[in-house]
Amino acid sequence: MKKFLVPLMALLSLTGQAQRPQGPTDRNITLTGTIVDRDTGTPLEYATFVLQKADDPSVVTGGITDLEGKFSVETTPGIYNIRAEYISYTTYTQDNQRYIRSTDLGVIRLGLNVEELEAVEVVGERTTVEVRLDKKIYNIGKDITTSGGTVSDALNNVPSVAVDVEGNISLRGNENVRILINGRPSALAGFGSTDALQQLPAEAIEKVEVITSPSARYDAEGTAGILNIILKREKTLGFNGSVNTFIGYPTNSGLTANVNLRSDKFNLFNTTGFRYRDAPGNAFFDNTYTSGSFDRIIEDRDTKRLNRSFNTNLGLEYFFTERSSLTGSFFWRFSRDRDLTENATQRFDQAVLQSRTLREEDQEEDDKSYQFSLNYRNNFNDEGHELTADLQYSIDGETSVALIEERNTLPDDRLLALENVDQTQDQKEFLFQADYVLPIGEAQFEAGLRSNLEQQITDYRLDSLDQASGNLVINEQLTNIFTFDQNVHAVYTQYGNKLGKFSFLTGLRLEYTQLKGKVDTEFDLSELEDLLGEDVDLNFDKDFVGLFPTVNLIYELTDTENISLGYNRRINRPRSWFINPFPSRSSRTNIFQGNPDLDPAFANAFDLGYLKRWDKLTLTSSVYYQLESGAFERVQEPTGETTTDGIEIVRSIPINLSTNQRYGAEAAVLYNPTRWLRINSSFNFFRFVTEGEFNGVDYGAENNSWFARFSSKVTLPAKIDWQTNAFYQGPNQNAQTKTEGIFSVNLAFSKDIMKDNGTILFNVSDLFNSRKRRSFTQTDFFTSDSEFQWRVRTITFSFIYRFNEAKKRNGRGRQGGDYDEEGGEFSG
Structure with missing residues (x-):
């Protein structure tokens, strides 16, 4: 220590x-x-x-x-x-x-x-935290519980961040968080979806920036804030790298390699990974209905998810001078998934079993992503005078085919439904960004611009069995092509200075947003418009202009203690699946329908923080408040239709509610009493109040919730590391659904071998197999008591080999020591 x-x-x-x-x-x-x-x-x-x-x-x-x-x-x-x-x-x-x-x-x-580096190799085993005017930076250290895991697994160990059982990421309990890779939207992050993060290896991460009060430099998207994932790039001269292989149960195997070749004139880097994983899950639903042929339906669901993925990121940085360079990189990701779901259903009327059915869904999905990037950087001097420019083009193509068959198992084996779903999503994104930084004495002026152009085309086709003819026919009501364009242009400027113990950073960002939607279908659009409402335009072209001010202040009480205050205005733009007006369904009885009348939501957020650092302990804490207008909420309502066997069909649709207020407080303690024991824990409490109504129904709700995590890392005899991570997500509630708390524990052991060039690891994810979501939904027309488990307990063995690379470079490498601005150590 x-x-x-x-x-x-x-x-x-x-x-x-x-x-x-x-x-x-x-x-x-x-x-x-x-x-x-x-x-x-x-x-x-x-x-x-x-x-x-x-x-x-x-x-x-x-x-x-x-x-x-x-x-x-x-x-x-x-x-x-x-x-x-x-x-x-x-x-x-x-x-x-x-x-x-x-x-x-x-x-x-x-x-x-x-x-001397050999004497401080333990640096790379710890994660450090830095506090800046507009962010907290967690430099990822040797977290042995995520070896063989994904980026999503690693994020679940970062304070303020939570990843639920389905892989959805939230920041301080708010899922509207913007995910960036190396400071930019990226195909590596899945274009706003979190699916890609569940395929990228955790070993590729160098640090994570938790930006709860973003400065004007950042895109205003994401009312919760921003998570910026910085990938590793070795800065040491010569050829070096590491290889990580792993195997686990249920079937989970893969290989990840990080290699780097650097000279005085260029830096060639590559990260390549392959994964083969079977992730079984299950769910249970007990539903009651006030109308229809059955008053109670029980569903028992088992899912097998087979994922095969390959990704590689290859780049070359060329140094024109010591101060200027041009970096070109190419990223390619390919995945082939197969999900097989069996849903056994029992139907009751007046507590008497009327029928049993078995629904089988066999879905295959191919996903290919490409990204080309150019980055120019010129450091005019050592005082921070800098110009950067980025050009990025990304392509993502996803094709999925699902065959769905449902038949009776009681009282007969009659075929009830046979459907074939064929969906293709093609997305393109173009990004240009330039930033200029000019120091003025102790002060700093910054300005920049960004253009981000996105287009997504969703081609959805549903073929359903015609019981009369026995043939599959196109379902014209659901088959469609939906084209969605989102174009955002922005300029910003900001100014910061330090006056004695007082530092400030103020900025203003201007963003122009254009949302365009186009529907191509054989279905009568008037019927769809009647279903959505009279004023809904299915082919729309909207634009919004917004000003987004930011103010961040820090006052240093002492060299080891400070308080901070931040204010920023943010926007939540609806994604394409929230706007696509055509229903898609997860079952015959439940459909999801987008709302083309959905507008962006805007939020004003305030954050008051306090940091105190002692000899062996660091405390970070904050209280925060956010007021969001036009907040999104998914509501469920009856469609008035039933299936051929008399089950009422329920629709889920996103709407703009009037307001959503969030209050919260969080604290994190980083404690390193000795070299052999490192402890950290964090706690986050939040409350939200929602007000608004839709179709005459009041969806106002109030809810308190919290989550906490605890991590300890102990060095046992024979230099064996033992790490335990525990996480508890408190219960929460919205207008229609109550969700119970979720507790989970990850356990891991590691041992360095081969003169510290190799490491063997054993870890168990979800030790008690308790990471399950239990929810209860109640409306005027039905109730649902459910339990859902995305992935069962997983056991993994890993081996890491490092060549020409000391162990401590798993941490910050050449970037410096263990402390950064108002920082402290964080046991990773």
């Missing part, structure tokens, strides 16, 4: 030894400069600059660098021995330097000390 406290101890030592120069203040001089990494030019925060009197070594003064690697030390004229120090770097020294006036020492470049 003490290795991590070197910068802090150095500062305390300097403070204790420093002797304030005597005499008039006008005789004092100031020495300034910047300390950076010699190879990458990265500013080194919390590096120490030491001044020692050449003729009296007992007189020592100095200071510590800030976020930008800058230091400023006041002293008296004289002759000094100077040195610049940073953990794991070679010390820079100059003796007998004469300073008679204030002097800027310029840029001091420090190189890595390889021998």
Whole structure:
């Protein structure tokens, strides 16, 4: 532990030894400069600059660098021995330097000390947290519970973030979170869906930025905030990398390789992964109805999900000079899935079993994603003067075919339904972004622009069995082609400064949004419009102009304690499946229908934070409030139609409710009492109040909920690491549904072998097989008591081999030590 406290101890030592120069203040001089990494030019925060009197070594003064690697030390004229120090770097020294006036020492470049790096290899095993004006940054360390896992698994261990049983990601209990990869929307994140994140390997992540109060630089999308996933890219010269292989039960195997070749002129990097996984799940529904042929229906569902996926990300960064570079990268992902679902149903009338049916759905899905990216970066100087430009083009194609058969098993084996669903989704996205940063003394000015053009074409066809003829015929009511365009153009500017202990960052973003929808079908659109409402336009072209201000403030109470205040305005744009007016169904009795009349929702959010860092403990906390207008809510209502065997068909549709208020508080504790024990825990409580009605029904609701996580990592004898992660999602409720709490535990052990170049791991995900969602829905026309488990308990064995790469580079590598701005250690 003490290795991590070197910068802090150095500062305390300097403070204790420093002797304030005597005499008039006008005789004092100031020495300034910047300390950076010699190879990458990265500013080194919390590096120490030491001044020692050449003729009296007992007189020592100095200071510590800030976020930008800058230091400023006041002293008296004289002759000094100077040195610049940073953990794991070679010390820079100059003796007998004469300073008679204030002097800027310029840029001091420090190189890595390889021998010292071996002594601090534990750095890479821990995750560190940095607190910036507009975000918290969690540098992913050696989290052995996610070895062989996915990006979704890794996100579930990040404070403020929760991933539910279906892989949906929420931030502080709000699922409207924007997912970015390396600061940009990306095919790697699945174009707003979380499916792709369940296929990318967790080992590809370097750090996750939790941005609950985004600055004007970021897209205003996502009322909850932004999760920015930064992928690994080694910065060390030479050829290096790692390979991770794993196998598990139920069937779960794969391989991930991260390799890097870097010279003075270029950096070639690649991440490639293959996965073969069978993820069985199950569900149970007990439904009661007020009308129809049956008053109670019980469903017992088993699902087998076979996933085969391959992804690769290949890139080359070319350095024109030490300060400018051009990076080109290509990403390709291919997956082939097969889901087989068996649904056994019992139907009752007056508590008497009337019939039993078996519904089998066999679905195959192919998904291909391509992404081409260019990034230009020019660091004009070491003070942060910078220009970046990004160009990105992404293509995603998804084809799924499902054969659905449902027949009686009691009182006969009569065929009830035979359906064939054929759906193709093609999506294209073009992104251009440019950002310019200009330092002005201690202040910083920034401006930029972004254009993001998206188009998604959904071709949906349903063939249903005609009982009279015995043939499959096209269902004209559901077969359609829906084209959805979303174009967003934005410009922004922001300004930040630090005045003593007070720092601020203010900005304004202007966004123009265009939403266009076009329907192509043989079905009579007037019937569909009557179903949705008189004022609904199925072929629409809407535009919205919005101003999105942001204000972020930090006041440093002491060097280890601060308070922060943030305000921002955000937007939630409806995705295509929320707007597509044609019904699609998960069963014959339940359909989902998009609402083309859905408009974007807008939210104003406030966040008040407090951070305190002690010797072995770090506390981060905040309280927050959000007011969202036109918030989305999915409601269920009867369609007035029944199936051929007399079951009422229920529709689920998203609507704009009037308001949604969220109140919350969260706290995270990071505690590292010894080298062999590392503990972290977090707690998040939130309350929301919804007001609004639809079709004469009041959907207002109030709900309190919370989630908590606990993680401990213990080093056992023989250097075996034992990690336990526990998570509890508290109960929650909306206008129609109550959901019980969910508790789960992940357990893992690891051992380094082969002179620390290899690691073997064993982990169990969902140790008690308890990650199940239990819900109860009640309306005027039906109730549903259900239990759903997306994936059963999983056991995984992994082996990691590293070549030309020290173990600590799993963490921050060349980016610096264990502390960042107002940061602390976080046991990963």
